[in-house]
Amino acid sequence: MIYNMNVEVMKILRSITDLKLCATDYPDDWSQFPAAIYRTAHAPVQVDAYQVERQTQWTVTVELYTDSGSLTTITEKLRLAFGEIGFFGNTTQSNTADLRRAVCTFSATVDNDLKRVYHK
Known part of the structure; x- marks a missing residue:
């Protein structure tokens, strides 16, 4: 069974108390800042003879938004938190319209059996 990194991503985002919104979808009402919108992607790295995915390459993208101030502190907290789990x-x-935006991308390979993380 593939390890679900979405749970880990949400734990990390919720641990950053500066963030007022953590979600997988863009909000209808852009009123809570700073905001983090994330998405994950995964691909098999190693599949055994029984077609069981033993290792999975995960990519996590977190878009941070604010309407004022800097996102540097939050991006550093994200980098440290993902680094602690091996990503x-x-x-x-990538500023847009009246919002400041930073796009953070993290990746690693997760061993689904041993629950270990590897980085190429």
């Missing part, structure tokens, strides 16, 4: 990544500044 590494990068941050891109």
Whole structure:
């Protein structure tokens, strides 16, 4: 069975008390800032003879938004939190309209049997 990284991502986001909104969908009403909108993607790395996925490559993308101030503190907290579980990544500044935006991308390979994380 594939380890569900979505649960881990939400735990990390909720641990960052600066964030007022953590969600997988863009809000209808952009009134809670700073906000984090995330998505995950995964692909098999190792599949055994019984077609059981033993290792999975995960990519987590977190878009941070604020209507004022800097997102640097939050991006550093994210980088540290994902680093603690073995994920590494990068941050891109990508402001849009009247909002400040940072896009953080993290990735690693998860061993679904041993619950270990590997980074290439």
